[in-house]
Amino acid sequence: AQSVAQPEDQVNVAEGNPLTVKCTYSVSGNPYLFWYVQYPNRGLQFLLKYITGDNLVKGSYGFEAEFNKSQTSFHLKKPSALVSDSALYFCAVRSGGSYIPTFGRGTSLIVHP
């Protein structure tokens, strides 16, 4: 079985400040972890993934995520938020034996000018 939790429905941050969107997961075996972003009236866009290797993964638009095996977390981070980062963010996890990922319920990120 695999599951993912995004504990915050909404995250508010001021432009220029660092941002964190949280994700924890549960999976049998090694996880494949993904972050996607969804802008209004658009499909999900892939940001970054962790499969193996360095725990800090860098992705599109200046985002990065840190894989923490002991805490089973994969939080999304960005050092300096932009208003244009405001969107819905989804974390997803897949185990090696599963064909499809399980998505979290999404976190709405609002960056205030």
Add this chain to the structure above:
Amino acid sequence: DTAVSQTPKYLVTQMGNDKSIKCEQNLGHDTMYWYKQDSKKFLKIMFSYNNKELIINETVPNRFSPKSPDKAHLNLHINSLELGDSAVYFCASSQDAGQGQPQHFGDGTRLSIL
């Protein structure tokens, strides 16, 4: 060039009608998916095809029938539409089903049942 394209973008119809949504990907991917996103933005997998073969068929009413004429296309036909079918339907593709490749999503079809 649009990587995953869905048509139509909007679909408004009456209860009881039959409708189809088409999806095409030009990425050369082997695996395609259909997702349903409800009004609370929760994403639910419906079907997945790998090289035209059905590999995932979640608990979905049999009024929903996917068809994959080739590995670049995965269409969704819905019979006897119900009010609860109102949602946004997303098509997606990935290079393969078994490895850690990300999914590429279309921009969705917004289905509204009157």
